[in-house]
Amino acid sequence: MSLSLSRLLPLLLALALAACDDAPRFTHAEPGEALSGGQATVQRSDRNAYSLPSANLSPALRLDFAVGNSFFRNPWVIAPSTTTARDGLGPLFNTNACQNCHVRDGRGHPPEPGDVNAVGMLVRLSIPDQPYLAKVIERLGVVPEPVYGTQLQDMAIPGVAPEGKVRVSYTRETVSFKDGHQVELRKPALQITQLGYGVMHPDTRFSARVAPPMIGLGLLEAIPEADLLANEDPDDRNRDGIRGRANRVWDDAQGKTVIGRFGWKAGQPNVNQQNVHAFAGDMGLTSTLLPNDDCTPAQTGCLAAPNGDGADGEKEVSDNILRLVTFYTRNLAVPARRDVGSPQVLAGKNLFYQAGCQGCHTPQFTTAADATEPALANQVIRPYSDLLLHDMGPGLADERTEFAANGQDWRTPPLWGIGLSETVSGHSQFLHDGRARNLLEAVLWHGGEAEAARNFVLTFNAEQRAALLAFLNSL
Secondary structure, three states: OHHHHHHHHHHHHHHHHHHHOOOOOOOOOOOOOOOOOHHHOEOOOOOOOOOOEOOOOOHHHHHHHHHHHHHHHOOOEOOOOOOHHHEOOOOEEOOOOHHHHOHHHOOOOOOOOOOOOOOOEEEEEEEOOOHHHHHHHHHHOOEOEOOOEOEEOOEEOOOOOOOOEEEEEEEEEEEEOOOOOEEEEEEEEEEEEOOOOOOOOOOOEEEEEEOOOOOOHHHHHOOOHHHHHOOOOOOOOOOOOOOOEOOEEEEOOOOEEEEOOEOOOOOEOOHHHHHHHHHHHHHOOOOOOOOOOOOOOOOHHHHHOOOOOOOOOOOOOOHHHHHHHHHHHHOEOOEOOOOOOOHHHHHHHHHHHHHOHHHOOOOOEEOOOOOOOHHHOOOEEOOOOOOOEEEOOHHHOOOOOEOOEOOOEEEOOOOOOHHHHHHHHOOOOEOOOOOEOOHHHHHHOOOHHHHHHHHHHOOOOHHHHHHHHHHHHHO
16 A cells, blocks of 8 residues: 555656646757857857857957957966066966866866865955945945955965965755655855964955856846846745845946846956956956056055056056957857757756746846847847846855845856856866755755745655756756
């Protein structure tokens, strides 16, 4: 009797789900579904799958892409140097080349035991917001730590002390599925040691962040603002438990507050500014938008160090170099999906929708007709992200605000290309701090607005878990 009942339970569960949810049912791949980046999609699934230009980019523009790639890939050097196009590194920095963190334009990872530095992961710093610093918060999104600023930099040029060293340790906890299957999750704890400039503020907030993959950034930038804002629901008017909202951030070039799209908390408004801040914070490189080295008043050695600015006032990252790097990063193509019509992938897609994952991971948008890059205009894209902030619960919280994002908010990361992450980056560590060692662990860390979806997934049997992962790995 018990055996018969156990055989009936999956069927009864399926019938119950069918009766109580209105999720679509997929029996075939949708037209064009494999082309995640529209006509810009590339047919590549090897270790270089993230490093190709938009498929519809003209031959003439592919030269700009290649030159931008060279500045993204090659190391910068200390000034003064005969290599004037690439000098000015530091004085404080996290790495000397963009590609060091975004290996093959992919995903970074937390430092492993024995690593000399934390390349691939950085640590953001701030202290709690103060009303009298409203203007600072309006422009920076945070109140910087008084001595160390907004980012811990663990390397420096000779004669300047690095800010500190970053290590990560983990505690373990076990999560059980309804069928008894257990998954061990690891929760990170940061260790900041060897502080170069004295003690930090006692109420410093830390946020560890791995480098995200670089694909499809220009397409995300090209989604009309109105389409993103249409998915906002801060008051949960539709009562689905999901309260997405756009971050509101400072645009350096426009000198005003706009919506944020990029970064783990959507703290940057566009690709160019994302690059400018990465050059400044990660490599200590000046540009027209950020013309000063990232040194605080307490860091006298940093302030006194030579820089790579030109005699005519040209900054270390010239306007032309920035243009080329931005063009490159806008046009890194999204690879095509694999096996979109396989029965297992379709079964996983149905489960993804039944769990409600599409409530944040919005499958599809159409890019604007007036996109900055014509090759990225009028494209039907499938990023599986709404680019909005969501409360992900205390388990993932960093307790660090950033503009309108609170300490439990995170931007929905795009899922396109995620199935190739290990192939490209050589590891399968996910989430903002790389704590999840595979996609299933990443799902099980979801809380807050995503807790109902997580709990639904915990009812899955082995076959259903395999199907969900097959779908995610097809993206």
